[in-house]
Amino acid sequence: MVFSSLLFLFLYLPVVLLIYYVTPLRWRNGVLLVFNLIFYGWGEPVYIVIMFLSTAIDYTHGMLVERYKRRDDDRGARLAVCSSVVFNLALLFFFKYWDFVAGSLAAIGLPLMPILGLSLPIGISFYTFQTMSYTIDVYRGDAPVQRNLINFGTFVTLFPQLIAGPIIKYKELGDQIDHRDYPVERFASGIQTFAVGLGKKVLLANNLGxxxxxxxxxxxxxxxxxxxxxxxxxxxxxIYFDFSGYSDMAVGLGRMLGFEFARNFDYPYISRSVTEFWRRWHISLGSWFREYVYIPMGGNRVSRPRLCFNLLVVWGATGIWHGASWNFLLWGLYFGVLLIVEKLWLGRRIERWPVPLQHAYALFLVAVSWAIFAVEDFSQLGLYLGAMFGFAGGGAFDGAFFYYLRSYLPTLVLACAASTPLAAGLWRRLPERVWKAALPVLLLCVLLLSTAYLVDATYNPFLYFRF
Structure with a gap:
């Protein structure tokens, strides 16, 4: 089940909200847990077992960490954290990377592992990282242990951001799991944010796709x-409107249920450097790797060779997190090299360039990265990159290019404008009485247009579901 489906919009979500809000406060987490599991199990009921296992393991390990810390047994607490991390990474490796490693070994004549052909549990990269954060946060003292299994299960399986993020650290959500309020203003803001995300996904991302x-x-x-x-x-x-649209819908749904999730995108295509791009793109993933991998490895406070090593490890891991394919590893290392170059040599020089040149530099390198990301077959990737740099079998232009450009030009122009703060800035300049009257009309139009598209459309992928 995806958010941009008629089933979700007109059946699942209304039923959830109705039952959720007629339920007494003390039982709402239990009701939400049931709906979370129904949502996840709709397409893959077998893999609900993984959710139960992951919840039980991390809940137990959190209790162990707290017990050892209470006894001043730091070694025992560390072992409990390590055990939790190993379990989560082993789960991720088995379902996501086993066949990739097995196939890669077989390709070089080392068939040491059988290819199992398992389907990938939806969102496993997101929820394994979330559950790992729990025991680490408890060990560091950043969050109290969660003794209520229902509440912890609600955190692990929270359906608005369960299968495609944003990645929520336990310390950011733990207090809201236990206690949250339900102001009407937050619910209304949730509807607005959800509608904007739905429009991004359905009206822009699907057509551009x-x-x-x-x-x-x-x-x-x-x-x-x-x-x-x-x-x-x-x-x-x-990919921007697909993923940021999903993130907006997740934030909106969270607000409807009384939660507040952190923003996951901040207009990344207005960046002036690759470093700035990654401060604005998929913020929750960058924050997770920085806090739980990069800083524990020493971060910036190390020698230059060690800094380069740290960055390459983190960005190699960031790349392979996105998918079990060599192009994703290459994509991550590509950014790792660019960030090393900017951090050690180029960063201050870029700041002295004219602003348009800074934007062009960042957008050019990011566009090249998306070709690496999108084309998984290496032979096809080489041909596609070659075509981008002038070695195209079909020459510079053809009739098809001009046909597609004419056909998609309005959508491309609208999408480019919507990827900047321009529209939001103009909106804020309107008199309050104008935007208050116009906002409900605009949101209704977005919902109607999105619904009309979904009624007639067969093309409705979510790119980040496979991660």
Whole structure:
């Protein structure tokens, strides 16, 4: 079940909200836990077992960490944290990376592991990172141990951000799991944020995705340089509106249920450097790796060689987190190298460039990264990158490029504008009485247009579900 589906919008969500709000406060977490499991199990009921196992293991380990700390047994507490981390990483490895490693070994003549052909549990990369944060936060003293199993299960399985983020650390949500209020203003803000996210996903990402799919499917001999760039620009906008739209919907749903989640995107395409881009893109993932991997490895307070090593490890892990394929590792290392170059040599020089040149520099490198991210087959990736840099089998332009450009130009222009703070800035300048009258009308239009699209559409992917 996805948020941008008629089933979710007109059946699941209304039923959840109705039952949730007629339930007494002390029972709401239990009711929400049931609905979380129904949501997750809708498409993969077998994998609910994993959710139960993950919840039980991390709940138990949190109690062990707290017990050892109370006895001043730091070694025992550390072992409990390590045990929890090993379990979560082993779970992630088995379902997400086993076949990747087995296939890679077999490809070089070392069939040491059987290929199991297991389907990937939806959102496993997100919820394993969330549950790992719990025992670490308890050990560090950043959060109290959760003694209520129902409350802890609600945190692990919280459906608004369960299967595609944002990644919520336990210390950020623990207090809200135990106690939260339900002001009408927060609920109304949740509806607004959800509607904006739905519009991003359905009206922009889905349409741009069809343009990218058209170019990705072209034989290399027919791909032109202009077409390759048009395709990767379409994908750059698709993945932004797909994922930021989902994140907005998750934040909106959280507010409807009384929770407040942190923002996951901050207009990344207005960045002036790669470093700034990663401060604005998928903020929760960057924060997780920085706090639980990069800083424990020494962070910036190390020698230059060790700093380079730390960054390459973190960004290699960031890349492979996205998918069990070599192109994702390459994508992560590509950013690791760029960030090392900016941190050690180029960063201050970029600040002296003209602002338009800074934006062009960042957008160019990010666009190249999305080609690496999107094309998983290495032979096709080489051909696609070659086409982007002038080695296209189809030449510089062709009739198809101009046809697609004309057909998608309004959507591309709208998407480019919507990826900046321009519209929000203009909106804030309107008189209060104007925007208060216009806002409900605009939100209703977005909901109606999105519903009309979903009624008629067969193309409705969520890119980050596979992660």
């Amino acid at each position: 069809q343009l990218w799919d058209a170019y990705k499917a072209l034989p290399a001999a027919e791909l032109t340089t202009a077409g390759a760039w048009l395709g990767v620009i379409a994908f750059s906008l698709q």
